[in-house]
Amino acid sequence: MARTLQRTPLHDRHVALGARMVPFAGWEMPVQYAGVIDEHRAVRGDAGVFDVSHMGEFEVEGPRATELLQATLSNDLDRIETGQAQYTLLTNERGGILDDLIVYKLEPARYLLIVNASNREPDFRWLKDHELRGSDVRDVSDEYALLAVQGPRAIERLCLPEARAFTFAEGEIDGIPCMINRTGYTGEDGCEVLVMADDAGALWDGVLERGVVPCGLGARDTLRLEACFPLHGNDITPDTDAMSAGLGWCCRLEKEFTGAQELREIKARGPEQKLVPFVMEEKAVPRQGMPIEGGGEVTSGTHSPMLDRGIGLGYVPTADASPDSELTIDVRGRPRRGRVVTKPIYKREENA
Amino acid sequence: MAATESYPDDLKYHREHDWARIEGDEAVLGITWFAQDALGELVHYEAPEQGANVTKDAPYGEVESVKAVSDVIAPLSGEVIEVNAKVVDAPETVNEDPYGEGWLIRIRLSDSSERDALLDVDAYKQVVAES
Numbered sequence: 001m002a003r004t005l006q007r008t009p010l011h012d013r014h015v016a017l018g019a020r021m022v023p024f025a026g027w028e029m030p031v032q033y034a035g036v037i038d039e040h041r042a043v044r045g046d047a048g049v050f051d052v053s054h055m056g057e058f059e060v061e062g063p064r065a066t067e068l069l070q071a072t073l074s075n076d077l078d079r080i081e082t083g084q085a086q087y088t089l090l091t092n093e094r095g096g097i098l099d100d101l102i103v104y105k106l107e108p109a110r111y112l113l114i115v116n117a118s119n120r121e122p123d124f125r126w127l128k129d130h131e132l133r134g135s136d137v138r139d140v141s142d143e144y145a146l147l148a149v150q151g152p153r154a155i156e157r158l159c160l161p162e163a164r165a166f167t168f169a170e171g172e173i174d175g176i177p178c179m180i181n182r183t184g185y186t187g188e189d190g191c192e193v194l195v196m197a198d199d200a201g202a203l204w205d206g207v208l209e210r211g212v213v214p215c216g217l218g219a220r221d222t223l224r225l226e227a228c229f230p231l232h233g234n235d236i237t238p239d240t241d242a243m244s245a246g247l248g249w250c251c252r253l254e255k256e257f258t259g260a261q262e263l264r265e266i267k268a269r270g271p272e273q274k275l276v277p278f279v280m281e282e283k284a285v286p287r288q289g290m291p292i293e294g295g296g297e298v299t300s301g302t303h304s305p306m307l308d309r310g311i312g313l314g315y316v317p318t319a320d321a322s323p324d325s326e327l328t329i330d331v332r333g334r335p336r337r338g339r340v341v342t343k344p345i346y347k348r349e350e351n352a
Numbered sequence: 353m354a355a356t357e358s359y360p361d362d363l364k365y366h367r368e369h370d371w372a373r374i375e376g377d378e379a380v381l382g383i384t385w386f387a388q389d390a391l392g393e394l395v396h397y398e399a400p401e402q403g404a405n406v407t408k409d410a411p412y413g414e415v416e417s418v419k420a421v422s423d424v425i426a427p428l429s430g431e432v433i434e435v436n437a438k439v440v441d442a443p444e445t446v447n448e449d450p451y452g453e454g455w456l457i458r459i460r461l462s463d464s465s466e467r468d469a470l471l472d473v474d475a476y477k478q479v480v481a482e483s
Contacts, residue, residue, distance in 0.1 A: 032392065035392060035393050036392060036417075037418065218392075218419055283440075284396065287421070303395035303396065303416070310396075334398075
């Protein structure tokens with residue numbers, strides 16, 4: 001049945017800027033304004049802003065909030081303090097990945113989870129089903145908008161103090177109160193700014209006035225792929241596990257959480273397949289679902305604006321997964337050569 | 353810089369958003385402004401081999417943007433006598449100049465009667481208006 005697409009508080013501004021709007025995870029979102037490649041370069045060279053208000057926000061609170069999250073998330077919350085954030089996985093009983101998310105420790109017994117838009121409802125149900133007496137999970141997504149301001153000059157353009165990655169603080173931008181998170185999905189410096197939905201328009205206008213370039217989901221995808229950040233639904237799914245996906249670093253197997261035992265077993269015997277980043281050596285744009293010769297598959301692919309070549313992520317048999325291995329992708333019937341590389345696919349040279 | 357919308361009246365059009373500039377028993381083929389705009393900035397042109405035969409209404413190549421790939425449909429049949437190497441090297445040329453520097457192939461026509469089935473500019477503009 002057709003379902004009405006949701007709109008973020010910035011919808012009218014996107015349309016006024018000439019954005020091309022597309023359906024994404026049940027939302028009507030800007031895929032590009034001027035063009036994906038120009039927007040991508042703006043983020044690599046200066047600063048860009050993305051409306052990511054479609055993402056979900058949950059608050060988890062109560063004396064047993066930590067216990068609930070420790071039992072359902074793969075990373076170890078004891079490793080962060082109030083004011084710090086952590087990348088983590090919501091896992092199922094098979095060790096599969098229900099979602100990847102960032103958890104923010106607001107207070108010793110209060111957390112904010114920012115989850116993928118497409119997983120908002122199933123994640124919420126999952127956490128509700130696992131709720132303990134003394135832990136309250138609330139979906140607060142509709143109260144907030146989220147802007148990602150990313151790029152080497154993002155912090156400077158917002159006149160924010162320097163801060164370490166994966167920290168956050170209450171603050172204000174142009175007099176608008178917000179939560180400023182030093183996180184992102186582009187491989188660049190920058191922040192993600194959580195703001196009350198009613199203030200989103202004023203914040204967006206202020207950010208643009210500071211010379212930050214509006215960027216759509218198209219550039220968000222090319223940027224995250226150059227940085228080798230997996231996309232849930234493409235590269236990681238409930239049927240793929242963290243060990244195969246190269247996300248063992250955020251699974252603390254010394255603690256107990258859903259699927260931990262299965263992950264220990266996968267780790268012990270070694271995953272059969274591994275998710276690898278690759279760069280094409282022949283002209284071709286790899287795409288999701290293309291077979292990789294020898295029993296693998298592309299899970300994300302695009303054209304890298306910085307390398308001016310096809311790049312992607314895909315699962316290959318472990319024997320073929322080491323950096324520098326050649327791989328051959330079936331591009332609509334044409335075999336095209338690529339090579340496994342190390343993460344990230346692209347990283348800006350820091351100025352000396 | 354992307355070109356502004358235009359549909360030259362000296363060209364013949366195919367409803368799959370392809371154009372032909374007929375020159376005697378040869379024709380130069382490309383995609384229209386509408387097609388390149390719908391795709392966005394092109395990053396790859398999968399061209400046919402020189403000497404290959406293309407068939408009216410059938411795909412002869414592919415153009416790709418960051419987000420999408422599209423077949424390129426031949427508006428006329430014939431033998432490929434030239435491929436635009438500039439577009440192979442710099443596919444964005446199509447966005448900048450879809451009817452000039454951004455042409456895709458030149459063919460020797462195999463059936464001169466086929467041209468009668470193509471659209472003139474007014475008929476093609478009608479197709480665009482309905483798209």
